[in-house]
Amino acid sequence: MKYIFLSLLLLFGSPTVFSQTDAKRAPEGFDSLRPEIPHGKIDTVSYSSKTVGSVRKALVYTPPGFSKSKKYPVLYLLHGIGGDEKEWFNNGQPHLILDNLYAQKKLQPMIVVLPNGRAMKNDRAVGNIMDAEKVQAFATFEKDLLNDLIPFIESKYPVIKNRENRAIAGLSMGGGQSLNFGLGNLDKFAWVGGFSSAPNTKTPELLVPNPEEARKRLNLLWISCGDNDNLISFSKRTHDYLRKEKVPHIFYIEPGNHDFKVWKNDLYMFSQLLFKPVDKTSFSKYTELGFPASTNIRSAKYPQVLPDSRVLFKIKAPEAQKVQIDLGRKYDMIKSDDGFWEVTTDSMGEGFHYYSLLVDGVALADPNSETFYGMGRMASGIEIPFDGGDYYAEKNVPHGEVRMKRYFSRISSSWRRAFIYTPPGYDQNTSDKYPVLYLLHGGGEDERGWSTQGKTDLIMDNLIAANKAKPMLVVMMDGNVGQGAFGEQSLRAFEGELKGLIPFIESNHRVDTRPGNRALAGLSMGGLQTLYTGIKNSELFPYLGVFSSGWFSGRNELSSPQYDFIRDNHSSINSNLKALWISMGGKEDIAYNNCKEMMSKFDELNLKYTYTEYPGGHTWPVWRNNLYNFSQVLFK
Known part of the structure; x- marks a missing residue:
């Protein structure tokens, strides 16, 4: 199934301090069935929605060893514009991902609710999914979630009923919903995540009109996207605003497109942070890739500036014997079998820096970068964004x-x-x-x-x-x-x-x-x-x-x-x-x-x-x- 959002279109985190030496993406087999480990349970529930005026359905995952004598935090996990409450279950196997993480003792026990985010009487993904009424139903879901679904879950399941134990995350349209609803209701959610958030995401100034409140109340704000996703600009604009306003958050860029390969990895990475003590000072290091520098030529993917201001360079020079980047100091690049050379620098200072590509000792301009007259010649340059820029x-x-x-x-x-x-x-x-x-x-x-x-x-x-x-x-x-x-x-x-x-x-x-x-x-x-x-x-x-x-x-x-x-x-x-x-x-x-x-x-x-x-x-x-x-x- 494809999830397309053309005109409109977290898991949990908790304070166990995570280490930056941990893997930056899910390992092979993270979403495979392992018969030998304990498994959670997926149930379908029905609840009465006063908002919609009908009985609606949701899926609920309870973790291995679930007991009604214990109380659990809850993650509300939302689907995309072309899906319903079964989209995550059918395409993302969240139960398998979470079961495997529980077996490795990497998760806090939690309940996960997979609702239908299309709040209308005929809430199936049929006909024209871009119909204005159906698009509006995704915004209406905020009332259904807050006034109908959450009270139902908290009456039926042993749930800890406070914001510190409530998270919301979603993919694409659901990512936009999660950011809109979570950041718009900080009295209800302390953990918020958007995976490949779609254009329904509010502009940053409306998402976070009070940065000081967000800094105080958010335990974790996660924003992620595949580097080849055409919707990445919506995540980037939110990240840029949050950085300027000094709101701690994770901006996680990964290889991939707008699909479940990306979203399953997001769930794997993000869920491990929920309901634990989180070291916010290390958020900027939590990413696989950076964002193409603003000084790159059009469509050039590299160099990339990572959220902690390190720079990832990647150059194709299959015949070269030695390649370096001269950026204040010289960095030796490593050659891969496909002829690409790669290196990640130390964190760079703010603003503009000249640099050169050294190929077998010859200083050249990087073909991926705009050039600037400086140092008495045409040289490459890179712009490093910073909070005060x-x-x-x-x-x-x-x-x-x-x-x-x-x-x-x-x-x-x-x-x-x-x-x-x-x-x-x-x-x-x-x-x-x-x-x-x-x-x-x-x-x-x-x-x-x-x-x-x-x-x-x-x-x-x-x-x-x-x-x-x-x-x-x-x-x-x-x-x-x-x-x-x-x-x-x-x-x-x-x-x-x-x-x-x-x-x-x-x-x-x-x-x-x-x-x-x-x-x-x-x-x-x-x-x-x-x-x-x-x-x-x-x-x-x-x-x-x-x-x-x-x-x-x-x-x-x-x-x-x-x-x-x-x-x-x-x-x-x-x-x-x-x-x-x-x-x-x-x-x-x-x-x-x-x-x-x-x-x-x-x-x-x-x-x-x-x-x-x-x-x-x-x-x-x-x-x-x-x-x-x-x-x-x-x-x-």
Whole structure:
């Protein structure tokens, strides 16, 4: 039987702390009949449903050794859109899976109820299963479950009648029901699971409108799906929201499609966690596979980012002798018989990272990844999601644009280009004029860096929508001017390039040219350019942002003339500058010591500045955060 949900479409857990050394999927034979072990019993029961106005049926599994003198927790296990109360029994053999787990002493004894989730008088899966009335009946089942079925089960069976001993889980349409009903009734369920949840699943904000309550009341929230399931996006969006809101949960991705091979494995894995003490700190490690990185090319399955931020790489290179991934450190890949090489990295830090594929010692771009200009060449890049990344997420807010403009440079006597962010409403609000931030990249990068790796447009869109930053233009220019980026000659050439670009920007865009409406910032090499040009021209740039940069220690040809200039002009510089904003990526930042020495000189010279740190080293995650915070200081 196929379970298709096109337009609409947990087992239990309990606190016995589970070990991450346990198997990540069911072993062979987990669903086979073993005659030599004790077996539970499956019965059909009938109950009167006031919700539907008819007598309805359900299957009830009681565990091996069931005794009416004991009391048991209950799992309500729901079917898909094309099934009924017998779907799990006929296709999933839950009784065999659970019997085998009991024999291995891996389960807490529990009763399992398999209801019919189609709450209507003719509740059979006949005719058009996508008929609106039948689809609505799956939502109506919430009342039938809470008001009719649960009271019946608790009157007929020896059941522990509290939320701590009640779980709900289901597959496909039933997975959506389980999440909707379980998370919508935290006073009734402490254990909730959705297997390959269908589009009937509510949006995350409606599923968990009160994350704090969910954090406190849920013992276990399980979300799982096969990696080749077309419905995986519904599980992923729920996971992304829960992660952002810091609601502990298991996001279990496994090989497979939308079928019972996946769902039987889900039942096997999930049921072992029910009604035991669960170590929520280890939830992120409980998965087989990750989710394709957002930086992958279209349809590429690898690399995959696992919920604990490890990365799974898989590359086909049958003729290669040695393959490595260079991602901060080098990881040796293991070759399988089919010519694929595979490795899982350590947990990675947040945000964007460059990486290379090393094939027999040659550094190459991963054909599965988008490429980015960095490290002086085109390289692969991977985006690692993290809880605090909401500030550069794609949101339902007004969006600006990034435009590419070519201009003729009199410094290099060549055509060059800049990328320019225009805020939302720029083309509509034709009478408005805007301040400008000139934003500079680092060494080995170019004008594409801040737009692509830096996510400047999303950061600005979200800040402007939240009224945390003023609408502004952001000009991202190519700072590669002259020879030897850090020498006096190159810095002087850059100063001329920037001063030549400003009139072009102001004559081709609606710019507020009044004093106080121009800012300059940059990272690493761009931070050095900001220091050189910005301090020398503080009357032009009253806002300066210096990210992961500083005058070089012991390089007198750079540092001494600059400090001499500040000494001779510190009063006017302090008067002109509304903000000299300096930030570093913590002690692991390669520019940290230079910056510290520079700031000590600034203190001696009585130059005012603001200093912050954001841990992460000399990397794009740090600089994205720098832009996010610096932009909120500007033009206020």
